[in-house]
Amino acid sequence: MQFCEHCKVHIRGNRKYCPLCQNVLTGEGREEEEIVPAIPTSYQYNLILRVMVFLSICIIVLSFAVNALFPVQVNWPMFIIAGILCVWISLAMVIRKRHNVPKSIIWQVAVISILAVIWDWRTGWIGWSLDYVFPIACVVAMIVMYISAKVLHLGVRDFIIYILLDGIFGILPVIFLLCNLLQVKYPSVISVSCSILSLAAVLLFEWENIWEELKKRLHM
Structure with missing residues (x-):
């Protein structure tokens, strides 16, 4: 019989992931033990994708309009387009590799930053x-972490990971600001602000669930 290290329960059947938390199971399963019918997982993509497409178009149009009214030497609307493309690529990869969302996001940020x-x-x-x-x-x-959490219906355990990731994303631009390595500071200021707001929102609205999960995991 297979065993889930996170839920501490035995799972009948021949399954790869736990039906409760989606963690990888240990042990060996048997085909004849399968008692849970195969239910296809479905996500409500249509509305979310349409909203994201509309917001992407609005942001691109607005950036070119602002640049036309207040022209500068840096062609910053192209950076906006690149950022939106990163959102779509990252979201597609995260959904495809949804069983390890945080690791996928960290690798993407690291690779993009190093190449840049x-x-x-x-x-x-x-x-x-x-x-x-x-x-x-x-x-x-x-943004991708938040959308992924909503689309994939991730649990409290993943919120804890997201808090740590948001903290990392917020600290690194602060280092560049403090070391005076930046010529244009407002993108980093926006990044730090978004990180702090995201961290505050998760702590305020999910603190009870996070605390219960911590007590369960730490056997408090």
């Missing part, structure tokens, strides 16, 4: 990788 820094360095180091790409990647990661 290398590209910036090889082209003469203008500083756009730290000014724009990294804070945008942090904000995108927080």
Whole structure:
């Protein structure tokens, strides 16, 4: 019989993931023990995807309109488009690898940031990788985590992980600000602000569930 380390329960049948928490099961299962019928998992994609497409179009149009009214040397609407593309790519990868959402998001932010820094360095180091790409990647990661939690109906255990991730995403842009490594500071300020607000929202509205989960996991 298979066993779930997170729920501390034995699972009959030949399953790969726990039906309660979706963690990987240990032990060996038997086909004849399967008593739970296979129920296909479905997500309410249509409305969420339509809203996201509409918001993406609105943001792109608004960025080009603002740039046309208040032109600057930096073509920042292209960074907005790149950020939106990152949102869609990240969301698609997270949903595909939904059994390990936090790890997938961390790897994406790390790879995008490292590639941007290398590209910036090889082209003469203008500083756009730290000014724009990294804070945008942090904000995108927080957006993807929130949407993934809602779409995939993730539990309290994952909220705890999200709190830690939000803290990491908020601290790193602060380091660049304190070290005076940025020429354009408002993207990093926005990233830090979004991280603090996200962390505050989770703590305020999910604190009871998080505390119960911590007591259960720490055997308090």
